[in-house]
Amino acid sequence: MYADDEAGLLALSGAEWHVWDRIKKAMQFDARTVEILKKLEDHEGGVERFSYKNGLLYYKNYVFVLGVPGLREEILAHFHSSKKGGHSGWLRTYVRIKHFFYWEGLKNEVKKLVAKCDICQKVKYDQRRPIGLLQPLSIPEKIWEDLTMDFVEGLPSSGGYESILVVVDRLSKGTHFIPLRHPFTVSNVAKGFVDNVVKLHWIPRSIVTNRGKLFMSSFWQELFTLQGSKLKASSSYHPQTDGQTEVVNRTLEQYLRCYCHEEQKRWKEYISWAKYWYNTSHHASINMSPFELMYRRPPPMLSTYEKGTTRNEKVERELIARDEVVAKKSLKKKFNVKLSQRYYGPFKVLERIGEVAYKLELPSTSRLHPVFHVTVLKKRVGNSSPISSDLPAFDIEGNLLIRPIIALRYRNWKKGRGMTKVWQVLVQWQGVPTEEATWEDYDEMVERFPDFSLEDKGILEERGNVETVRKSKTIMEWRSRPYIDGSSLVTRGTI
Numbered sequence: 001m002y003a004d005d006e007a008g009l010l011a012l013s014g015a016e017w018h019v020w021d022r023i024k025k026a027m028q029f030d031a032r033t034v035e036i037l038k039k040l041e042d043h044e045g046g047v048e049r050f051s052y053k054n055g056l057l058y059y060k061n062y063v064f065v066l067g068v069p070g071l072r073e074e075i076l077a078h079f080h081s082s083k084k085g086g087h088s089g090w091l092r093t094y095v096r097i098k099h100f101f102y103w104e105g106l107k108n109e110v111k112k113l114v115a116k117c118d119i120c121q122k123v124k125y126d127q128r129r130p131i132g133l134l135q136p137l138s139i140p141e142k143i144w145e146d147l148t149m150d151f152v153e154g155l156p157s158s159g160g161y162e163s164i165l166v167v168v169d170r171l172s173k174g175t176h177f178i179p180l181r182h183p184f185t186v187s188n189v190a191k192g193f194v195d196n197v198v199k200l201h202w203i204p205r206s207i208v209t210n211r212g213k214l215f216m217s218s219f220w221q222e223l224f225t226l227q228g229s230k231l232k233a234s235s236s237y238h239p240q241t242d243g244q245t246e247v248v249n250r251t252l253e254q255y256l257r258c259y260c261h262e263e264q265k266r267w268k269e270y271i272s273w274a275k276y277w278y279n280t281s282h283h284a285s286i287n288m289s290p291f292e293l294m295y296r297r298p299p300p301m302l303s304t305y306e307k308g309t310t311r312n313e314k315v316e317r318e319l320i321a322r323d324e325v326v327a328k329k330s331l332k333k334k335f336n337v338k339l340s341q342r343y344y345g346p347f348k349v350l351e352r353i354g355e356v357a358y359k360l361e362l363p364s365t366s367r368l369h370p371v372f373h374v375t376v377l378k379k380r381v382g383n384s385s386p387i388s389s390d391l392p393a394f395d396i397e398g399n400l401l402i403r404p405i406i407a408l409r410y411r412n413w414k415k416g417r418g419m420t421k422v423w424q425v426l427v428q429w430q431g432v433p434t435e436e437a438t439w440e441d442y443d444e445m446v447e448r449f450p451d452f453s454l455e456d457k458g459i460l461e462e463r464g465n466v467e468t469v470r471k472s473k474t475i476m477e478w479r480s481r482p483y484i485d486g487s488s489l490v491t492r493g494t495i
Contacts, residue, residue, distance in 0.1 A: 019075060024055045026068040033057055033066060062102035075101060076113045087123075090114040137208065137232075140171035143294055144201035148208040149193075149215075150245040152252060153182070158268035165189060166252065167197055168245050170208070173283045174290035175248055177271050186219045206230040208245075251278065346380040403430045404445070404452050408437055410460055423460060 027033045036057065039047045049060050057064045065072055079085045080093045088096075094110040114120060140146040152164040162182035168175050178192045197204075207224065209215040211233050224231055255274045260267045279290045280299035291299040348361040350370070359371045408426040423442035428434055445452060 019071075019078075020056065022068070022071055022074075023063065023065060026066045026071065027055075027057060030066050030068070033064075059102045062098065063100055065101050065103040067103070072103060072109065076109060080110075080113060080117065081119070087117065087120050088114075137170070140169075143172040144169045144174070144197075145205040146170045146208075147197075147204045147206070148245040150210065150249060151180075151212075152249050155267060156264045158265050161268050164252065164271070165192055166245055166248055167193070168248050169201075169290070170244065172290045172293045173244075173286060174294060175275060175278050177252060177275050179268055179271055184214075186214055186217050189214060190220070190223060203227045204229055206232055208232045208234070210234050248278075343378055404428070404449055405430050407452075407454055408434075410442075410455065410463075411439070412460075413439070423457060425454060 027037075036047050036050055037052060039045075040050060040052055050064070051058045051061070065075065075097065076093075079097045081087060085093060085096065090111045090113075093114060094107055097110065098106060138146075146169070148168045148170060150166050152166060153162070155162050155164070158179075160181055161179040163180040163184060165178040165180055166175065167178065176196050178196050180188060180192060203224075205228075207229055209231070214220060215231070215233065221231060252274055255277065256267045256270055259270055282289055286293055289299055350359045350361050353359055353371050356374045357371050358374065358377060362368060362370050404427045406428050408428055410423060410425050412421050413424045414421055424439045425442050425445055426437050427440050427445065428437045442454065442457065445454065
């Protein structure tokens with residue numbers, strides 16, 4: 001600050017006025033300051049950059065702070081640790097201080113103060129690059145002796161199952177996918193492990209897991225320790241330790257997403273095929289498939305079934321279902337983050353809006369705004385294809401526009417693990433054929449569509465349950481965002 005700028009000094013808080021008083025008092029006993037003041041008074045040379053005003057010594061128009069014990073530390077602490085300082089970094093703290101004060105080595109002292117600040121070390125984001133080289137696990141010697149384990153959770157209920165235990169052999173890369181009901185216990189997981197892994201490969205020598213409470217429980221530790229297995233838990237907050245299983249989890253989710261994104265409650269039906277696909281696929285790390293490494297022969301090929309070659313109707317249905325892996329499309333969007341498809345389209349690019357947005361040609365039924373940011377757009381790779389109409393109608397908030405037309409039938413249905421009875425109604429939806437009607441909870445329909453005509457529950461109770469068993473389906477609301485394809489785009493689904 002300039003020497004004649006008294007308003008700058010007055011802008012400081014009352015607490016800082018004590019600093020001015022301490023500086024003035026210290027000047028009277030500091031030999032160097034006394035010498036400088038004498039030269040200024042006698043107009044001698046060598047002190048051209050110094051000036052004296054209002055009882056303070058200035059250097060280049062900044063208050064000169066003496067090396068009195070505790071004085072400089074008090075100024076540094078005030079400009080860094082107070083509410084005005086906000087525990088800023090060294091540069092911001094330095095700029096604040098040098099606006100008023102000067103002393104030799106100010107910048108270095110600010111750097112040291114900020115580096116040693118205990119609060120800054122505890123609360124600030126660590127901007128360093130990842131520290132420490134990854135230490136590889138020991139190389140297994142035999143197949144199915146050294147395993148890794150993890151869970152895939154958050155899946156929609158499929159036949160009562162909501163989670164998958166993923167077990168990977170570290171040598172052969174072979175896997176077992178074990179569906180689990182939620183909430184699962186240590187004993188449930190141990191039983192599933194014995195039924196699917198131990199009975200085929202015996203007790204493993206070591207198991208690598210994360211530090212989940214299940215794997216850290218005394219039951220789990222004692223059970224495998226007594227069998228001679230060495231349990232290797234990862235470091236806290238360090239998923240790279242079990243990185244192989246994390247990759248398998250991602251691959252499994254991707255497989256299920258490909259085939260179950262429209263009928264997500266059917267994922268359990270695909271678990272066996274996912275296991276077959278993964279264990280018979282080529283792995284670059286072993287230069288063969290896990291099947292070939294374990295059985296010393298290439299995996300067998302499944303022949304495609306030709307319709308009409310068997311007289312057994314049940315066998316024909318089973319083989320046709322096996323070949324038709326991709327479920328047929330429908331307008332029912334059973335949206336769940338875990339298994340939903342990530343993009344929709346492609347859609348034609350009409351024009352570029354500014355630097356980071358594009359306008360798309362969406363279906364005429366869509367009420368979404370056609371301009372999207374590039375972060376939700378993705379270029380479509382491959383041969384050009386017709387513009388997609390695979391985008392249901394939405395309202396302006398992104399909710400699916402589909403309404404019930406008529407209630408076809410009713411039933412009293414056992415639902416959930418507690419097998420609680422609830423009334424359900426078979427609903428035909430607007431724009432959807434009758435065969436695509438779905439069973440919905442009676443109370444949920446009343447809440448979502450209060451104007452929809454339904455029979456009174458009292459009448460239904462008198463009639464009783466007259467419906468035969470039919471697979472339960474539900475409709476869930478979903479939202480969508482788009483992405484790019486050269487001259488066409490695809491939409492990215494989100495909730």
